[in-house]
Amino acid sequence: MQPSGGTDSDSETITSTGRLGGGNVCSRRYKHGNRPREKASQVLYALKPVSFRYNKESDATQTLAFGLIAEEVAEVCPELVGRNPEGQPESVRYEQINAMLLNEFLKEHRKVEEQQAAIAELKSLVAQQQKEFQTAIAERRKDLDARLQQQDGRIQRVSDEVEVNGTVRQVTATP
Numbered sequence: 001m002q003p004s005g006g007t008d009s010d011s012e013t014i015t016s017t018g019r020l021g022g023g024n025v026c027s028r029r030y031k032h033g034n035r036p037r038e039k040a041s042q043v044l045y046a047l048k049p050v051s052f053r054y055n056k057e058s059d060a061t062q063t064l065a066f067g068l069i070a071e072e073v074a075e076v077c078p079e080l081v082g083r084n085p086e087g088q089p090e091s092v093r094y095e096q097i098n099a100m101l102l103n104e105f106l107k108e109h110r111k112v113e114e115q116q117a118a119i120a121e122l123k124s125l126v127a128q129q130q131k132e133f134q135t136a137i138a139e140r141r142k143d144l145d146a147r148l149q150q151q152d153g154r155i156q157r158v159s160d161e162v163e164v165n166g167t168v169r170q171v172t173a174t175p
Contacts, residue, residue, distance in 0.1 A: 038107070041100035043077040068092045 028034070050069060053062045070089035074081045082091040 037100075037103060041103040041107075043080075044097065044100050044104060046076045047097075048072060067094075068097075 051066050070081045073092050074089040080093050081089040084090040
C-alpha cells in the first residue's frame, strides 16, 4: 500500500483529489527534493496570531480559541493554506508551521550558542585585564611607597639637623 500524506498518525484525511490518507508519513522514502529551508521560515514573522471564537453553527460552546486566519496566511504564504473546491482559503497547515518554527528555533539556538561563546571569551579577557591592572597597581603602589620612604628619610634628616643646629638650610628636592 502506498501511503498518502496525512498529518496526524491517529487521523484519516481526504486529500484534495478525494483520496483517503492517513498516518504521518515522514520517511525519506516518500519524499524527494529535500533541502534546507533556512530563509523560508522567515514568513512566520509576517503571520498574525489571533484569538477568536468559532461561529455558533461550528461551535455551540463558543470556546475561546487561538490561531491564524486562513485568508491572511494565504496573503503571506499561499503554501500554508488548504483550499476548498472553489479555491478559497479554508484551513491553515499548522503542521507546516511547526516545522518552520523548529527551523527558526534552531537558528536562534545557534545564535545563542555563538553569543555565549563570545561572552565567555569576553569574560576571560576582562579577567585577564583585571589581573594585569591589579598587578600594575601593586607595582605602582610599591614604587610610591619606596618614594615616600625616601621622602620621609629626607624630611627626618632635615628635622634632625634643625634640632641639632637650630638652623634651617635650604634643601632642594631631587627625585
